[in-house]
Amino acid sequence: MSRLSFSVATALCAASFLGCPVIGYADAADSNPESSIPNTPGLSAKYLPAYTHIGNGLSWAGHLDSEIFSNFSGGIKQGSEGNIVGQIGAEYDTDKAGLWKGGKFTLSLMGIYSSGIQQNYSGDIQTASNIWAPNAIRFYDAAYRQRWNDWLNTRVGYMDVNYYFDVAANALQLINSSFGMSPTITVNVPGTATYPYSGLGLLVSTHTQNVSNKLAVFQGDPQHQTSAFERGYMALWEGALHWGHKADEDMEDNTDEYGQYEIKIGAWRYQQANPELYGLSPSTAGAYGIVEGNWTLPDERQLGAFLQAGAAPQNFNPVPWYLGVGLRLGHPFADRPDDSISIGMARAWLRPEAVAAGLDVEPASIHHAETSYELTYLAKVTEHINIQPDLQYIQHPSGYYPDALVGILRLHLEFF
Numbered sequence: 149m150s151r152l153s154f155s156v157a158t159a160l161c162a163a164s165f166l167g168c169p170v171i172g173y174a175d176a177a178d179s180n181p182e183s184s185i186p187n188t189p190g191l192s193a194k195y196l197p198a199y200t201h202i203g204n205g206l207s208w209a210g211h212l213d214s215e216i217f218s219n220f221s222g223g224i225k226q227g228s229e230g231n232i233v234g235q236i237g238a239e240y241d242t243d244k245a246g247l248w249k250g251g252k253f254t255l256s257l258m259g260i261y262s263s264g265i266q267q268n269y270s271g272d273i274q275t276a277s278n279i280w281a282p283n284a285i286r287f288y289d290a291a292y293r294q295r296w297n298d299w300l301n302t303r304v305g306y307m308d309v310n311y312y313f314d315v316a317a318n319a320l321q322l323i324n325s326s327f328g329m330s331p332t333i334t335v336n337v338p339g340t341a342t343y344p345y346s347g348l349g350l351l352v353s354t355h356t357q358n359v360s361n362k363l364a365v366f367q368g369d370p371q372h373q374t375s376a377f378e379r380g381y382m383a384l385w386e387g388a389l390h391w392g393h394k395a396d397e398d399m400e401d402n403t404d405e406y407g408q409y410e411i412k413i414g415a416w417r418y419q420q421a422n423p424e425l426y427g428l429s430p431s432t433a434g435a436y437g438i439v440e441g442n443w444t445l446p447d448e449r450q451l452g453a454f455l456q457a458g459a460a461p462q463n464f465n466p467v468p469w470y471l472g473v474g475l476r477l478g479h480p481f482a483d484r485p486d487d488s489i490s491i492g493m494a495r496a497w498l499r500p501e502a503v504a505a506g507l508d509v510e511p512a513s514i515h516h517a518e519t520s521y522e523l524t525y526l527a528k529v530t531e532h533i534n535i536q537p538d539l540q541y542i543q544h545p546s547g548y549y550p551d552a553l554v555g556i557l558r559l560h561l562e563f564f
Contacts, residue, residue, distance in 0.1 A: 185311055185315065185317070185320070185405070186317045186320070186405055188317075188320070188321070189486070189526065189528060189534050189560065189562070190321045190488070190526040190534050190536055190560055191211075191320050191321070191560075192213060192233070192278050192279055192320075192323075192328070192343075193211045193212060193213040193233040193234060193235050193258075193279060193560075194233070194235065194258075194278075194279070194288075194308065194310075194343045194344075195211070195311070195320075196209045196210075196211060196235055196237045196256060196289075199237070199238075199239050201244070204244070204245050205240050205241040205242060205243070205244040205245025205246075205247075206238065206239070206240055206241075206245075207238065207239040207240075207241070208236070208237065208238045208239070209236070209237050209238075209562075209563075210234070210235070210236040210237070210562070210563030211234065211235050211236075211560070211561070211562050211563065212232070212233070212234040212235075212560075212561040212563070213231075213232065213233050213234075213279050213558055213559070213560055213561075214230070214231070214232045214558070214559045214561075215230065215231050215232075215277065215279065215556055215557060215558035215559070216228055216229075216230050216556070216557050217229050217230070217231065217266055217269070217276070217277055217280070217554070217555075217556050218554065218555045218556070219269035219270045219552055219553075219554055220553040220554070220555060221550075221552065221553045222270075222542075222545070222549065222550040222551045222552035222553060223269055223270040223271040223272070223542070223545050223549050223550065223552035223554075224267075224268055224269060224270070224271040224545075224549055225268070225269055226269070227264075227269050228269075229262065229263045229264030229265075229266060229269065230262070230263045230264075231260075231261070231262045231263070231266075231277060231279050231280050231281075232259075232260070232261045232262075233258065233259070233260050233261075233279045233281075234258070234259045235256055235257070235258045235259075235288060236256060236257055236563070237254065237255060237256030237257070237288075237289060238254070238255050238256070239252055239253065239254050240252065240253040249295075250294050250295035250296060251292070251293070251294055251295075252292070252293045252294075252295075253291075253292050253293075254289050254290070254291050254292075254293070254305075255287070255289060255290050256287070256288045256289040256290075257285070257286075257287055257288065258284075258285070258286060258287075258288035258344075259284070259285045260279075260281050260282070260283055260284045260285075260344055261283050262280055262281065262282065262283060266280040270542060270545055270552045270554050271545040271546050271548070271549040271552065272518060272520065272542050272545040272546060272552065273331070273335060273466070273467070273496060273498070273503070273518055273545070273546045273547075274324060274325055274326040274331050274335075274494055274496050274518060274520055274542075275324070275325040275326075276323070276324055276325075276520065276540050276542065276554045276556070277323055277324075277325070277556055278323055278324065278325040278327075278328050278343070279343075281343065281344035282344070284344060287306065288306075288308070288346050289305075289306060289307055289308070289346060290305050290306045290307075291303055291304060291305025291306060291307045292304055292305055299354050299355055299356055300352075300353075300354055301352070301353045301354075302350070302351065302352050302353075303349075303350070303351040303353075304349070304350045304351070305348070305349070306346050306347060306348055306349075306373065307341075307346055307347075307349055307351075308341065308342050308343060308346045309329075309340060309341045309342050309347070309349065309364070309366055309382070309384065310328055310329045310342040310343070312351060312353070312362060312364065312386075313329075313362065313364070313384050313386050313414060313416075314329050314330055314333065314386070314414055314436050314438070314456075314458075315328075315329075315405075315438075316438045316440060316454040316456050316472070317405050317440065317452075317454075318440050318442070318452035318453060318454040318474070318475075318476045319454050319456065319472065319474055319476075319490075319492060321476060321488060321490045321524065321526055321536075322474060322490050322492045322522055322524060323522065323524060323536070323538045323540075323556055323558065324492070324494050324520050324522050324540060326470065326472060326494035326496065326520070327456075327472055327474070327492055327494060327522075328343075329342055330436050330456060330457075330458030330470045330472075331458070331467045331470050331494075331496045332434050332436070332458035332459060332460040332465070332467050332468070332469065332470045332496075333416065333434065333436070333458065333460070335466055335467045335496070336429060336432060336434070336460050336465040336466060336467055337382065337418045337429050337432065338428060338429060339368045339369045339370065339371075339379070339380065339382070339418065339420070339428045339429065340366075340370075340382065340418075341366040341367060341370040341382065345370040345371050345373075346370060347366045347367045347370030347373065348366065348367045348370075348373065348376055348377075349364055349365060349366035349367065350364060350365055351363070351364040352364070357390075358389060358390055358391055358407075359387070359388070359389060359390070360387070360388045360390065361385070361386070361387045361388075362384075362385065362386045362387075363383075363384070363385050364383070364384050364385075365381055365382070365383045365384075366381065366382045366383075366384070367379070367380075367381060367382075368380025368381045368382055368418065368419065368420055368428065369426055369428060379420070379422075379426050379428065380418065380419050380420035380421060380422075380426075380428065380431075381418075381419055382416060382417070382418045382419075383416065383417045383419075384414060384415070384416040384417075385414060385415050385416075386412055386413070386414035386415075387412070387413055387414075388410055388411065388412040388413075389410065389411045390406050390407030390409070390410050391407050391408070391409055392407050392408025392409050392442075393407065393408060408441065408442050408443075409439075409440065409441050409442070410438070410439070410440045410441075411437075411438070411439050412436075412437065412438040412439075413435070413436075413437050414435065414436045414437070415433070415434070415435045415436075416433060416434055416435070416436075417431075417432075417433040418431060418432050418433065419431050430464060432460055432462050432464075432465060433460065433462075434458065434459050434460030434461075435458070435459050436456070436457060436458040436459070437456070437457045437458075438454065438455070438456050438457075439454065439455045440452065440453065440454045440455075441453050447479070447482065448479050448485070449477060449478065449479045449480070450477070450478035450479060451475065451476070451477055451478075452475070452476040452477075452478075453474070453475050453476075454472070454473070454474055454476075455471075455472070455473050456470070456471070456472035456473070457469075457470065457471055457472075458470035463499065463501075464499075464502060465499060465502065466498060466499055466502040466503050466506070467496045467497065467498060467499070468497055468499055469496075469497040470494070470495065470496050470497070471493075471494075471495045472492060472493065472494045472495070473492065473493050474490060474491055474492030474493065474522075475490065475491055475492075476488055476489070476490045477489045477490075484527070484528075486528035487525065487526060487527050487528055488525075488526045489523075489524070489525050489526075490522075490523075490524050490526075491521075491522065491523050491524075492521075492522045493519065493520070493521050493522075494519070494520045494522070495517055495518070495519040495520075496517060496518050496519075497516060497517045498514060498515070498516055498517055498518060498546075498547040500512070500514035500516065500547065503546060503547055503548070504548075507546065507548055509548060513548060514546075514547040514548055515544040515547040515548070516547065517544065517547070518542065518543065518544050518545060518546060518547055519542070519543040519544070520540050520541070520542045520543075521540065521541045521542075521543075522538065522539070522540045523538070523539050523540075524536060524537070524538040524539070525537055525538075532561060532562045532563070533559070533560070533561060533562075534559075534560040535557070535558070535559055535560075536556075536557070536558040536559075536560065537555070537556070537557050537558075538555065538556040538557070538558065539553075539554070539555055539556075540552075540553075540554040540555075540556070541553055541554075542554060
């Protein structure tokens with residue numbers, strides 16, 4: 149654990165500098181109009197929802213997450229490992245630069261370090277930490293967005309599909325990976341263009357006061373980015389209804405995550421002509437749905453709720469069904485206005501034959517579902533530092549291993 153201790157110590161040292169006042173910054177730049185990612189603290193380092201404007205159309209952002217993951221009991225074995233993910237990005241707004249209206253270029257670089265393989269401890273199929281991944285340094289986002297008018301946007305380049313599709317905003321402070329994107333997509337289709345591999349894609353989005361729509365196509369093997377669409381593709385559509393109005397809402401800055409209530413329905417198709425040749429999943433398809441609500445409670449508390457559901461019922465998919473539910477309470481205590489508490493349940497139904505083949509065990513030994521129960525608290529330390537303890541109880545990890553009790557302590561650093 150010496151490398152882990154060094155990594156955590158390095159992050160804490162960085163935090164001491166981030167606690168100092170920052171001068172010379174302009175107001176934060178507007179967020180992606182077609183993205184569902186809210187500008188809230190405590191999000192995984194895969195997200196860069198808010199940028200700081202430097203000048204002449206240029207903005208930047210940086211985020212580092214450092215965590216210790218511990219499997220206290222059950223699963224495969226007890227033990228701990230550490231993860232660090234950092235991302236730094238820049239935006240160039242052509243309108244602010246005095247060039248043409250509606251244009252925006254984005255570019256970001258991501259680095260990932262993990263001291264061990266997390267699933268070798270807890271054994272879960274949904275992955276308890278949403279930042280665990282093999283070690284890597286790569287460009288994560290390289291895209292161009294054009295806002296044509298008040299209701300139409302297009303985006304093309306290398307990007308994360310989960311910035312724009314299957315996003316439950318009230319679930320994003322939970323750490324289990326299933327609260328980010330349904331395992332009916334990510335587990336069944338390893339070629340999904342999402343963390344840790346973004347992919348080449350084209351996205352078209354529209355929005356009105358109460359309705360938004362998005363349609364996109366992404367490459368089918370983002371681990372080999374230069375292959376473009378030679379190794380299949382994934383096509384997605386998502387439509388949403390929005391109604392009500394949140395008091396602090398800015399329609400111009402966040403036009404895809406608006407309204408007190410939201411209902412989203414999405415469908416996707418993964419097309420793969422040579423799955424055996426490339427070691428990818430066969431062609432498959434599915435659908436998902438999300439319902440969210442937001443309420444203001446007495447004493448300025450903010451309550452958010454969400455329900456997620458996913459389906460990919462083909463008999464060769466390891467996860468045919470998914471259900472996620474949860475709550476997020478902001479300003480939980482009178483003297484902690486910037487903290488939040490979140491609870492959630494993520495249940496992935498399993499196809500015993502498909503899961504057993506991966507574990508090399510008999511199908512009769514596989515339970516029909518893995519369920520994770522999570523409780524997490526996000527504490528704001530300074531403007532740029534948040535600490536997040538997290539506890540998860542995982543019932544039937546991968547449908548095979550003993551129930552696991554997992555703890556995570558995460559440090560969030562925002563550089564700009």
